[in-house]
Amino acid sequence: MCADLDEKRLKAIKDTFLNIHITTDYQDILRSPDIDAVCVASPTNTHFRLTKEALEHGKHVLCEKPLALSAGECRELKELAAKQKKFLMVGHVFLFNSGIVWLKDFIQSGGLGRIYYAYSTRTNLGPFRYDVNALWDLAPHDISIFNFLFNSHPVNVSARGQKCLGNSLEDITFATLEYAGNITVNIHISWLDPRKVRQITIVGDKKMVIWDDLDNVGPIKLYDKHVEKTAVFYETYGEFQLLSNEGSITIPHIGFREPLKAQGQYFIDCIEKNISPDMCDAQKGMDVVRTLCAVQESVEQNGACVRT
Secondary structure: OEEOOOHHHHHHHHHHOOOOOEEOOOHHHHHOOOOOEEEEOOOHHHHHHHHHHHHHOOOEEEEEOOOOOOHHHHHHHHHHHHHHOOOEEEEOHHHHOHHHHHHHHHHHOOOOOOEEEEEEEEEEEOOOOOOOOHHHHHHHHHHHHHHHHHOOOOOEEEEEEEOOOOOOOOOEEEEEEEEOOOEEEEEEEEOEEEEEEEEEEEEEOOOEEEEEOOOOOOOEEEEEEEEEEEOOOOOOOOOOEEEEEEEEEEOOOOOOOOHHHHHHHHHHHHHHHOOOOHHHEHHHHHHHHHHHHHHHHHHHOOOOOEEO
16 A cells, blocks of 8 residues: 555556555555555654554554654653564665665775774755755765674764755755764765765775765775885884885775665565565664764764764
């Protein structure tokens, strides 16, 4: 079944998928005994309410990012899902991107060595939203990616934002996240930029790597570059020479799969096999929301450091 308030969208769904029942009342889905699971793909400020209702009706839920607008709401949903013995999964779709999966495996293998720092850029001219600011619209993607890659969540954050267009919502945010192991991460998100960019750069002591989601030919570029410390001769303790090692650039083959389809299949597999969706479960969703709240608090305090 598919529910939407826009009857034109419902007609398009019905024309494409003839066997799907359509309705303008989402309660029809929740009340149906034939429906085992639902996907909540609605405005952000409705995620908590709709997900809660679906869980209360005994449905498994895949909720689009972010799970809710506060850590407290996320915790309530997590506890409700456990009580109902239903799976609650968050739609952090980039965790199913082939390039991100490759990066995760490469980092775990030690290929980059010790991670020094990383940064991401997620910009474009629009599209503008009026329910949440650019931070809550775009940053959940990058925060969930870094949490996934580093298998942790930030310890503290600091950020600055600006309302360039004069409305009540920040259109740009620069956020710095500190992860365990002294890994510094910078996130730049913007609705007001001349270029659409979706990139992540990670710098290690062995190699460096760039992921470009908009590069269909070679989304991953691996740089055999690093810095070597040499101390052939020195007069005082701690004196050494830094030499840059310039190596080749490798473009590994990354198999393509549709992330949204892979995400949906993962959700279905978890339900059918009765396996918790650990990759992006309620706790992972809550970690992202807790970080978003800390970043928002830092923006409102003009860049103050905030613990997550």
